Amino acid sequence: MPGSRDDSQKKFSMKIASRMTGLTPHAIRAWERRYGVVAPGRDSNNRRFYRESDIERLALLHKATDAGHQISQIAGYSKEELQDIIGRMNVIDMPPRKAPEVRAAGDLILVRDYNAYTEEMLSAIERMDRKSLEEILIAAETEAGRNALLERVVIPVMERIGELWRKGEMRISHEHLATQVVRTFLGGLLATQKTFPGAPHVVVTTPSDQVHEIGALCAAVTAASEGWNVTYLGPSLPSEEIAGAVTYNGSRALILSLIYPESDPLVAREIRKLRRYLPGMPVIVGGRARQSYSQVLAEIEAVVVNDLYEVRTVLELIRTTGAV
Numbered sequence: 001m002p003g004s005r006d007d008s009q010k011k012f013s014m015k016i017a018s019r020m021t022g023l024t025p026h027a028i029r030a031w032e033r034r035y036g037v038v039a040p041g042r043d044s045n046n047r048r049f050y051r052e053s054d055i056e057r058l059a060l061l062h063k064a065t066d067a068g069h070q071i072s073q074i075a076g077y078s079k080e081e082l083q084d085i086i087g088r089m090n091v092i093d094m095p096p097r098k099a100p101e102v103r104a105a106g107d108l109i110l111v112r113d114y115n116a117y118t119e120e121m122l123s124a125i126e127r128m129d130r131k132s133l134e135e136i137l138i139a140a141e142t143e144a145g146r147n148a149l150l151e152r153v154v155i156p157v158m159e160r161i162g163e164l165w166r167k168g169e170m171r172i173s174h175e176h177l178a179t180q181v182v183r184t185f186l187g188g189l190l191a192t193q194k195t196f197p198g199a200p201h202v203v204v205t206t207p208s209d210q211v212h213e214i215g216a217l218c219a220a221v222t223a224a225s226e227g228w229n230v231t232y233l234g235p236s237l238p239s240e241e242i243a244g245a246v247t248y249n250g251s252r253a254l255i256l257s258l259i260y261p262e263s264d265p266l267v268a269r270e271i272r273k274l275r276r277y278l279p280g281m282p283v284i285v286g287g288r289a290r291q292s293y294s295q296v297l298a299e300i301e302a303v304v305v306n307d308l309y310e311v312r313t314v315l316e317l318i319r320t321t322g323a324v
């Protein structure tokens, strides 16, 4: 609810509100338009401004949606009600939630919605409709929350695109458009994620020759949502550069994504070098090619994870115990 209008309160621009709440400006505008979650004021140039109470409310709603609540259901909750549901599901401290299909309430409806998002995205890609693609991603994030957006919408869509492209049913230009939109959207989520003082650092990237980056970006957004201070370096980096970044910002973990090629001797060599540069550093590895590198990953004692849920669990373990 907008709350009382007290003019003595400080006023914040959309940019600052976005930074302080960790929500994208798109999400804030969509929540305002669809659910009236806050009612910002307007300055003399008709630009929105937010009061402290608005920021507090948006931040609480963000935490609650990250914990799995649907914005459509909690938009009208009072501050106390929001604090109550967040307290019960403490986002940062509780063990990460399993993928959405194990949620009890509204399960069937949610699953149907995810498929609808995927179909709508594929149809927008086919029409080369960049704007609709962006809007569907924003809607999916605001409705389903960030984890579900990644696991149930973004990854399935990329997998379907790969399949359609392989079968010759989708052109390269369509795949490129989709990759660009998804990449920019996930990059935006990373850029606006609020970091807390003293948050542990993690570097996310892919080794030399591994150019596919959506898996790495999904892992980066996941780590950021878990309260980590993420340095995302983009794809295909030599081990010297990766090790330099990890050391430079005092990272407590390194996340690598391996997608394609499989069983590449250069990639295996780079991974071995990384371990020499970073003895003892927890290295978390995921991605569809991970099994083809199982020998070298076992050699360097990497933590091989199957999905983003496992990334959350492993990061939590590192954060609380320092080891895996």
Ligand code: B12
Pocket: 154, 155, 158, 159, 160, 161, 162, 163, 166, 175, 179, 209, 210, 211, 212, 213, 214, 215, 216, 218, 219, 255, 256, 257, 258, 259, 260, 261, 262, 284, 285, 286, 287, 288, 289, 305, 306, 307, 308, 311
């Ligand atoms: C987008 C895309 C591209 C883009 C990449 C752009 C970019 N900036 O990322 C471009 C156009 C460059 C490209 C190029 C190629 N691509 Co391509 N590409 C894809 C596509 C559609 C998505 C890639 C992606 O980011 N996937 C990542 C996520 C979204 O999907 P995933 O791999 O299934 O990941 C899962 C997990 O592994 C996990 N995950 C991934 N990383 C991580 C990391 C951690 C820590 C964790 C926990 C989890 C995790 O998330 C997913 C859920 O389980 C895939 C299809 C697909 N299924 O992936 C093909 C795909 C990977 N590409 C493929 C191929 C063949 C190519 C090319 C060889 C095509 C060509 N002839 O030129 C080149 C190779 C380029 C190179 N030098 O290596 C094949 C690989 C086949 C194989 N043997 O593995 C795929 C699978 C398509 C297909 N169905 O055939 N590609």
